Amino acid sequence: MDSVIELLKNSGTSEQQALVLILLLVMLPLLLLFTSQLRAGRPTSLRPMQAFRRLEGLIGRGAETERPIHISLGTGGIIDTSTAESLAGIILLERVAHQSVSSGAPLIVTVSDPTLLPLAQETARHAWETRLHRYQSAPPEVRLIAPDPVAYAAGVMDVLLGENVIANIMVGKFGDEYLLMGETGVRSQVPQIAGGVNPQVLPFIHATADDTLIGEEIFASGAYINPRATHIASLRVQDWMRVLISIAILLGVLLRSLSL
């Protein structure tokens, strides 16, 4: 291992560069291969995920009762390290907005970071414009609450307590302020689906949400709701990479233990 690191240093490549390059060189071909296999009709199966199954039921209940579903995209933006989590929320919003527009379930979408606002608004508007059979006279409502996480949580608490929402869905970047929102949802007896990647927040999510999306599961919505081949292929690549990384870790432990 030390000799590999030495070799990298001599070639002027940092460990980080080498790692990213290896990831890209492995993941990109796998993604293209699995996508083409799925498009060619190769059957695939996904493990059932209760959160996505329940989501469809909640949209149906929203349509029946005409009570809004609240979607929180978290406190992240799109020009910082939380971009991927925010995009996971946007992909979920895209799928839910399409179903909501065609079924008539009202949506209230809240964001904290102003950079996410236009993206969320465009996603909601696009879902509304492209549906032929729509039951709503305007695109789903997207609101900027506040850029500060605590102020955002306070605003979301107000939405959950005062706007008679039928369900609360929270996917994106969250910190400790998540608990203020999650616990308010529990006290209002609103069914909740929540997901995040921050290990410090996951216990809060586990304690407050009826169904959870833990870690990488937040990136899976594209494969479960109105699935697309590329999103299903992404999940397969993730599974393969996990296996490869596990093997690499085990090999590393063995090599270190044997002082090779």
Added chain:
Amino acid sequence: MKSRLGRSLVTAITIGVGLLILANFFVRNDLLSLVQQTLLDWAIILAAIALILGVFNVIGTHLRKIRGRQSGWLYSIFLLAAMGAVIIVGLADPRGPASPVVSWIFQYVQIPLEATIFSLLAFFVASAAYRAFRVRSVDSFIMLVVGLIVLLGQVPIGAAIWGKLASAKDWLLSYPSTGGARGIILGAALGAVLTGLRVLLGVDRPHAQ
């Protein structure tokens, strides 16, 4: 047709910019670095414009609430008045956000208010912990046992009950807990890389809808 062309153009620009930034990560080149810095400067300007759009969004949301006499509409009047006052004070003083009045508002109004809301967390943690630790399944039983070991391992009474409780707590935090957290972080990182790849390939186009 025009909008399809527009979407393709936006996607092409996104892919091009993404590849440029990626190339600069691997190759040391002054021109690429300059382009990257310029793009980052543009991103900051766009973020500032997004903030202005956000202010209009907040005004629109609360005006609708006031017009419709929706629940809490009086608070909306207060919010808009407070927002207007802070903006006017900030704009009237050439020092902007550094003006003494704006600083005073932040120090003596905003920070105490945030601290007040955040202090609710203590009570919320207690009720969430009560729910999480109710023994409903094998999972929640394990969670309860681990939680008790970690809690008792941190206080002197834990050592009085069993001498090795502190070591058990350290082992739980250092191995199973850290291992689990790292597994979650690794999985999330893979998901993030794949999300980036899909954007780079133009499959996910939230920017070009």
